[in-house]
Amino acid sequence: MRTVAEHLEAVLALVEPLPPVGTELEDALGAVLAQDVRADDALPHWDCSAMDGYAVRAGDLLGAGPSSPVRLRVVADLPAGSGAEPVLALGSAARIMTGAPIPAGADAVVPVEQSDGGVEHVVLTQAPALGAHIRRAGEDVRPGDLVLAAGTWLGPAQLAAAASVGAGRLQVHRRPRVAVLSTGAELVPPGRSLTYGQIHDSNSYLLAAAVREAGCDAVRVGAVPDDPAALAEALDAAEQQADLVVTSGGVSMGAYDVVKQLLAGRTGIDFVRVAMQPGKPQGLGRLRSGTPLLALPGNPVSAFVSFHMFVRPALRRLAGHRDAAPAVREALVEDAWRTPESRAQVMPVVLVDTAAGDGALRVRRAVEGGSGSHLVASLARAHGLAVVPAAVQDVRPGDRVEVLITAPELVPSSAGSPR
Numbered sequence: 001m002r003t004v005a006e007h008l009e010a011v012l013a014l015v016e017p018l019p020p021v022g023t024e025l026e027d028a029l030g031a032v033l034a035q036d037v038r039a040d041d042a043l044p045h046w047d048c049s050a051m052d053g054y055a056v057r058a059g060d061l062l063g064a065g066p067s068s069p070v071r072l073r074v075v076a077d078l079p080a081g082s083g084a085e086p087v088l089a090l091g092s093a094a095r096i097m098t099g100a101p102i103p104a105g106a107d108a109v110v111p112v113e114q115s116d117g118g119v120e121h122v123v124l125t126q127a128p129a130l131g132a133h134i135r136r137a138g139e140d141v142r143p144g145d146l147v148l149a150a151g152t153w154l155g156p157a158q159l160a161a162a163a164s165v166g167a168g169r170l171q172v173h174r175r176p177r178v179a180v181l182s183t184g185a186e187l188v189p190p191g192r193s194l195t196y197g198q199i200h201d202s203n204s205y206l207l208a209a210a211v212r213e214a215g216c217d218a219v220r221v222g223a224v225p226d227d228p229a230a231l232a233e234a235l236d237a238a239e240q241q242a243d244l245v246v247t248s249g250g251v252s253m254g255a256y257d258v259v260k261q262l263l264a265g266r267t268g269i270d271f272v273r274v275a276m277q278p279g280k281p282q283g284l285g286r287l288r289s290g291t292p293l294l295a296l297p298g299n300p301v302s303a304f305v306s307f308h309m310f311v312r313p314a315l316r317r318l319a320g321h322r323d324a325a326p327a328v329r330e331a332l333v334e335d336a337w338r339t340p341e342s343r344a345q346v347m348p349v350v351l352v353d354t355a356a357g358d359g360a361l362r363v364r365r366a367v368e369g370g371s372g373s374h375l376v377a378s379l380a381r382a383h384g385l386a387v388v389p390a391a392v393q394d395v396r397p398g399d400r401v402e403v404l405i406t407a408p409e410l411v412p413s414s415a416g417s418p419r
């Protein structure tokens, strides 16, 4: 048996970041940058006002106050976007709006609230400090600064940073495309009725959705029967249209384990046992045209766990993330359970509110008494997966575990921030 870390390394060796493509900023959400973004210009571009008010020479207002107002001539009106370049002589002011460039000669801004709001002349009742309410050029970014480094994930704030330095198009790693298929003679699509012995295919929905949630495109091929010829045909089609093929089922010891039957003899494909519960049997390798394949076990919880432990990191690497490991959070365990000997255990858990007030995340098993890899409907309750190392045999209340949050939207706000 190989360790989780060894298997993850073997999985990651199958994939590389996808090549860069040019994209409009608008379409780049969730992609990973394949270029550095630098600023040509300073940001702010020039000294500008942080308030709606009057640009002044502070020296004109020494001693100004509510009982000693000072009257200045207003020589310009400067809305944001104004290209005017007035010069303030002694005894003058410019009406200025937030974001407009500070005129030459001005060295402070007095907010409109400290004035009579005059248009030709203004009466000011405040002596501003030198530089008051002026945003300085280059405070945010200096010319030539690195704004976003290659490898950065692009969320809303990152797109705004790119936009602010004028980058309208970006080079990003192409979004991974993943073909998902499940295997099993017993599988029937949801929406159709079952005969005795049949079940509904949930894994192809589970895995396609997990792929999409990870920011990738999924082609859900659906269920393929336990027939090697049919599977060969489906895999040939899948590998032509995908950067990665993910299957579920048919990798264990059964007489009809079709994935293993078809692929076990092929060079470049291995079927291995990973010291992990659930998710012990795993297949991996390259299909005929070199497309990587990850063959996950068919039990739904095993497939879900395998996705988060192995497929998700592979997707992150394909997508261009420098760090393949998704973020984990440390949590305190509330209940107790035994774990299998010498195997890491990945337990579906919920985050709970204990009103302890110490800010720590606390978890309990999502299913009382069980880590059964067939408990697919119960899996829907879980907020995350606690990863218990192989060396641990007993998990006790108060123990610390690492938790991969898988459903942040389900976590009640009283349980603390899941992210």
Ligand SMILES: Nc1nc2c(c(=O)[nH]1)N[C@H]1C(S)=C(S)[C@@H](COP(=O)(O)OP(=O)(O)OC[C@H]3O[C@@H](n4cnc5c(N)ncnc54)[C@H](O)[C@@H]3O)O[C@H]1N2
Pocket: 182, 183, 184, 186, 187, 199, 200, 201, 202, 203, 204, 248, 249, 250, 251, 252, 253, 254, 257, 278, 279, 280, 281, 296, 297, 298, 299, 300, 302, 373, 374
């Ligand atoms: N003799 C042994 N039997 C089994 C072993 C073993 O070591 N020796 N390992 C067990 C473990 S652990 C797992 S995990 C499973 C993995 O089996 P397969 O990957 O071959 O999966 P299947 O046999 O095809 O299915 C297992 C289980 O999951 C259900 N299933 C399959 N696909 C779907 C789907 N798309 N949607 C919903 N449910 C699905 C299937 O009906 C089975 O109940 O092997 C153990 N056996």
Ligand code: MOO
Pocket: 276, 277, 278, 279, 280, 281, 297, 299, 302, 373
């Ligand atoms: O390893 Mo299996 O994945 O326990 O159910």
